[in-house]
Amino acid sequence: MIKKRFGLTVITQPPLTQYLGPWILPAQSKRAKQLSREKDLMQALVDQLPQYHIYRQTWSPDYQNWMPFYWRGFAQTTRYSYRIENLSNLDEVWGGFQAGIRSDIRKAQKQGVVVERSADLSTFLSLNEMVFKRQGRAAPHPESLVKNIDEAAASRNQRAIFIAADEEGRSHAAVYLVWDQHSAYYLMGGGDPELRNSGATSLCLWEAIQFAATVTRSFDFEGSMIEPVERFFRAFGGEPVPFYSLSRAHNRWLNLAMSIRS
Incomplete structure (x- = not known):
């Protein structure tokens, strides 16, 4: 470019x-x-x-x-980045998670948080924007760009949006996934800062990983060099790449x- x-x-x-x-x-x-x-x-x-x-x-x-x-x-x-190289055995993938990630997933499930695959880009964009607002920043990419990417990826059946919501209808977290024949890629995420301790982000990623196992071979977190983000991704048991x-x-x-x- x-x-x-x-x-x-x-x-x-x-x-x-x-x-x-x-x-x-x-x-x-x-x-x-x-x-x-x-x-x-x-x-x-x-x-x-x-x-x-x-x-x-x-x-x-x-x-x-x-x-x-x-x-x-x-x-x-x-x-x-961090990458789970082999998605063929999800029991092994689960076993590779740190205890804190598994606890977060169970916590979210006990609270009635459910993850659904959704076509609701507007809810995803809202959750994505919340992450940057909490940091006092605007979202780095305009909605028009994300919508164009979403349209192109959806037309190829190579994207999925996962939304974690509770029984009250509150959206906690979201994952935007794209993939090819080699790997799935955690392209974007989002979450409500007021609900960030619910464990929903970990649950949402686990659901995305399980889905990725049905369409490709590995899962790439598109890792960050920001230390707290790296620490979170590392806890899912992937290899540093x-x-x-x-x-x-x-x-x-x-x-x-x-x-x-x-």
Whole structure:
């Protein structure tokens, strides 16, 4: 995605896109020859980039050979997500949860909280907005963008919305899930701050994980580098998965600014 910012041309991630970067069709050859081919193709990709002032993209965890970009002056910051790699045995997945997560799930169930798969995007957006209001911030993505993404994902039957509500009709928490043949991705979430101790968020995620097991192989929390969020995701028993954020600026002062920001 190319955008203008303060008069600068920036190549960056599209909104709500966790992973991007190059994708190279695997070749049926010896590993050394594959790597040589990757090097040539990736250097050709760098040469074909449009003119820019700043490049910043986050690559898929499945692709970690960024050396050809390093040789062309790019820098890299390692980030982490959590991923439950194998959803084929949900008893094992449940057993991998920390005791606190299982307790939260049981607590929510005892309080009569029920999770339903819903097409109610407006309720999800309301719960999502509450998270940012509690932090004194506006939601980072406009509703129009989320609605466009939802329409595209729904048309492909590759999204599900889960809403946790109690017997009084109060919506406690929500999960927005998308998936492909490899994994499900926890794209967005939300919750009512007044009800955040009900355990509904953990229950909602557990229901989403169980659903994901019916449509794909793994579950990616699209992890955060924010410590409290990381701690919560880690409690679901997934493996930390590194992925790379690459950057480059055609100006040493811009490079310095990006390194400080990272």
